[in-house]
Amino acid sequence: xxxxxxxxxxxxxxxxxxxxxxxxxxxxxxxxxxxxxxxxxxxxxxxxxxxxxxxxxxxxxxxxxxxxxxxxxxxxxxxxxxxxxxxxxxxxxxxxxxxxxxxxxxxxxxxxxxxxxxxxxxxxxxxxxxxxxxxxxxxxxxxxxxxxxxxxxxxxxxxxxxxxxxxxxxxxxxxxxxxxxxxxxxxxxxxxxxxxx
Numbered sequence: 698x699x700x701x702x703x704x705x706x707x708x709x710x711x712x713x714x715x716x717x718x719x720x721x722x723x724x725x726x727x728x729x730x731x732x733x734x735x736x737x738x739x740x741x742x743x744x745x746x747x748x749x750x751x752x753x754x755x756x757x758x759x760x761x762x763x764x765x766x767x768x769x770x771x772x773x774x775x776x777x778x779x780x781x782x783x784x785x786x787x788x789x790x791x792x793x794x795x796x797x798x799x800x801x802x803x804x805x806x807x808x809x810x811x812x813x814x815x816x817x818x819x820x821x822x823x824x825x826x827x828x829x830x831x832x833x834x835x836x837x838x839x840x841x842x843x844x845x846x847x848x849x850x851x852x853x854x855x856x857x858x859x860x861x862x863x864x865x866x867x868x869x870x871x872x873x874x875x876x877x878x879x880x881x882x883x884x885x886x887x888x889x890x891x892x893x894x
Contacts, residue, residue, distance in 0.1 A: 761865070765788065770785065772784050784822070785822050787818060789817070795814075823866070836851045
């Protein structure tokens with residue numbers, strides 16, 4: 698039975714990690730301050746010790762927690778003719794994600810791995826094709842704990858990928874593409890039985 702759970706859970710964890718953020722609620726964000734990128738609250742000298750840069754709650758909606766961090770999102774454009782929504786996801790990375798990025802860059806770019814010790818969050822831009830349930834990643838920008846850009850990873854002419862079910866991207870697609878459908882409550886039939894004496 699343990700082997701069965703491993704076979705099922707391991708691929709799901711990999712897909713959740715790669716796909717983005719899953720729905721979950723958490724504390725509201727703080728407001729933006731001057732000097733930060735648009736929609737991002739700037740850190741100050743007192744708040745940077747162990748605290749992440751929180752996105753502006755007037756611009757970003759809470760999305761949830763994943764294995765790699767807390768997420769927020771905002772829709773940047775909607776093309777009704779093609780049914781494509783462009784959405785940005787702001788992820789406040791956790792220690793697990795930061796460590797994996799540092800290890801990745803230690804092998805390929807040692808000078809960059811040092812900078813990633815201050816990794817705070819990233820902003821990812823995706824296009825979601827509502828009709829065909831697919832997405833393509835346009836860009837990821839990593840930021841340090843002072844709001845400075847560590848790296849920009851543009852994806853020029855990316856290919857469309859199917860959105861895996863039970864992932865954060867799938868939940869985001871459902872949220873942005875489909876209207877909320879309330880479950881229909883079954884009607885109760887009146888009892889026609891008479892009480893016996």
